[in-house]
Amino acid sequence: MELDFPYGKTEITVEEYEGQIDAEEIADHLAEGTTGDPAPRVESFIYTMPQFLDWLDSSGRDYPWRHTTDPWRVYATEILLQRTRADAVANIYEGFFDRFPSPNALMKSNDEMIYTQIKSLGFGNQRTRSLKEAAELCVTQYDGTVPADLDALQQPWRVGPYSARACLLFAFNQPISLVDSNIARIIERVFGYQMPNQPHKKDSVYELVDTLIPDTPELARSITFAFLDLGALICTEPHPKCNECPLNSCCLFTEPL
DNA sequence: TTCCAGAGAA
DNA sequence: TTCTCGGGAA
Numbered sequence: 001m002e003l004d005f006p007y008g009k010t011e012i013t014v015e016e017y018e019g020q021i022d023a024e025e026i027a028d029h030l031a032e033g034t035t036g037d038p039a040p041r042v043e044s045f046i047y048t049m050p051q052f053l054d055w056l057d058s059s060g061r062d063y064p065w066r067h068t069t070d071p072w073r074v075y076a077t078e079i080l081l082q083r084t085r086a087d088a089v090a091n092i093y094e095g096f097f098d099r100f101p102s103p104n105a106l107m108k109s110n111d112e113m114i115y116t117q118i119k120s121l122g123f124g125n126q127r128t129r130s131l132k133e134a135a136e137l138c139v140t141q142y143d144g145t146v147p148a149d150l151d152a153l154q155q156p157w158r159v160g161p162y163s164a165r166a167c168l169l170f171a172f173n174q175p176i177s178l179v180d181s182n183i184a185r186i187i188e189r190v191f192g193y194q195m196p197n198q199p200h201k202k203d204s205v206y207e208l209v210d211t212l213i214p215d216t217p218e219l220a221r222s223i224t225f226a227f228l229d230l231g232a233l234i235c236t237e238p239h240p241k242c243n244e245c246p247l248n249s250c251c252l253f254t255e256p257l
Numbered sequence: 258t259t260c261c262a263g264a265g266a267a
Numbered sequence: 268t269t270c271t272c273g274g275g276a277a
Contacts, residue, residue, distance in 0.1 A: 077262090081261095081262040081263090082261095082262070082263045083261055083262085083263050083264085085261050086261085089262085122261095123263095126264090126265095130264095157264090158265070159263095159264085160263060160265085161263090161264090162262075162263060162264085163263075163264090166262070180261095180263075181260090181261075181262085181263085182262070198263085200263060201264075224262095228262060231262090232261090232262085237260070237261095238260085
């Protein structure tokens, strides 16, 4: 399905968000990695959600893959996005799906053709193998379609929890959380949460972020984009722009001089 | 130099 | 738990 608006739903009231999450559950999960009482921070975060989605609406990034729920495009794009700047993927997106519009088209292609399309992203050989295995999975086991199943999606080499969950969220409209370096950094800073190494492969972190994600797929989608874009544009690793941040009022992190 | 919509191997 | 893959942009 094609979408004219990239984000999902960006208008929300505090009451609406409050009704779709469990503040106590959030605080319980936060307590495992923070000191002090997390409850007030959770309340502050909930009250900031409307302006967070306002910020997404006015300042979020727009990418072609945010305008489709076609499972093959979403699945393949997630493989292209691993440890890679989204702008780099945007540059090759059109050419890639022009040549590989379906799992069957990619499976029939030779490795060099695939490699040529994606080499500017890095990880060329790894990603070629991932893409071929992903296409083969769809063609040989699911009649050319992408399976809407967390375990099945992770069968191809180098397709892990992040990519599989992103596919469920963006292609199959399941309200499921993502954990990438951006989201982990924001949670760490906003709540003062002590992140483990490689947070995107820790079940405990997914469980925590899951508590922040609303039940409505449209809101789950927009809040996830809000986190991703905030991490890329404002809450950056070296020089966060806290004075421009929509979460500034509920964030424990203070910008170093 | 560092870091990026991570994941597998050591 | 740590190391490594990688080209490209800041």
